[in-house]
Amino acid sequence: MSRLRTRPTRDDTRDRLFEAAARIFEEQGIGGASIEAIAAAAGFTRGAFYSNFKSKDELIIAMLADHVEQSIRRNLDLLDRHKNLADFIDALKNMDKSRQDPLGRSPLLHMEMILFVARAEKRRPDLAKRLRARRKLITDIVETTLKNSGRNGSLNPAWTGAIVLALEDGFRLHRLIDPETTPADSFLRAISDLQRAIGISSA
Known part of the structure; x- marks a missing residue:
C-alpha cells in the first residue's frame, strides 16, 4: 500500500x-x-x-510585512485584555517571545533588515507602508489607554504614537550599536517612566 x-x-x-x-x-x-x-x-x-x-529583497519585504501583521494582531489582543497602560506594559514585558515570528524574537535583526531595505530608494515605499501600520497601532494603543485612564484629550494620540515608535526604533538602533549599555528592556522601561511622569494612572 x-x-x-x-x-x-x-x-x-x-x-x-x-x-x-x-x-x-x-x-x-x-x-x-x-x-x-x-x-x-x-x-x-x-x-x-x-x-x-522573486528575489532576496522580496523575501525580506515579506518577512517585514509578516512581522508587522503579527505584531498588530498580538498587541491588539493584549490591549483587549489589558486596557490600562501599566497593565499593558506589564503584559508586554511578560510576553512569551519564543512563540513570536523570527523578527519578533530578534529585534536587532528586525532593525538590521529595515536599514538594509532602506538603502535601496525604490524599496522605501514598502517600508513606509509598514511604518504607517506600526504608527497606527501605537496610536490606537495610546488612544485607548488614555481614554481608559480618564485622560482622553490630554495628549495628541497620533503625535504621541509617532514619538513612542521613534523611541522604540531608537533603542533598537542603540542596542545594535552598544548592547553593553542598552539593555534589551530599555524601551519598555522608558515607556514605564514616561507613563509615571505624565501621570497616567493604572486604574
Missing part, C-alpha cells in the same frame, strides 16, 4: 523560509546570505524559493 505524500502548504513553505532566512542572516549577514543557503537551511531547493519569492 503506497503512502500518501504530503507537501507543505504555501504558508508552511513561507514560514520555513522565514525561519531559515533569519538564521542565515544572523550567521552570515544579510548582504552575504545567498538564496541557495536560505533554501538549503529551510530544506528546499532553489526552485522552491523562486516559486515563492
Whole structure:
C-alpha cells in the first residue's frame, strides 16, 4: 500500500523560509546570505524559493510585512485584555517571545533588515507602508489607554504614537550599536517612566 505524500502548504513553505532566512542572516549577514543557503537551511531547493519569492529583497519585504501583521494582531489582543497602560506594559514585558515570528524574537535583526531595505530608494515605499501600520497601532494603543485612564484629550494620540515608535526604533538602533549599555528592556522601561511622569494612572 503506497503512502500518501504530503507537501507543505504555501504558508508552511513561507514560514520555513522565514525561519531559515533569519538564521542565515544572523550567521552570515544579510548582504552575504545567498538564496541557495536560505533554501538549503529551510530544506528546499532553489526552485522552491523562486516559486515563492522573486528575489532576496522580496523575501525580506515579506518577512517585514509578516512581522508587522503579527505584531498588530498580538498587541491588539493584549490591549483587549489589558486596557490600562501599566497593565499593558506589564503584559508586554511578560510576553512569551519564543512563540513570536523570527523578527519578533530578534529585534536587532528586525532593525538590521529595515536599514538594509532602506538603502535601496525604490524599496522605501514598502517600508513606509509598514511604518504607517506600526504608527497606527501605537496610536490606537495610546488612544485607548488614555481614554481608559480618564485622560482622553490630554495628549495628541497620533503625535504621541509617532514619538513612542521613534523611541522604540531608537533603542533598537542603540542596542545594535552598544548592547553593553542598552539593555534589551530599555524601551519598555522608558515607556514605564514616561507613563509615571505624565501621570497616567493604572486604574
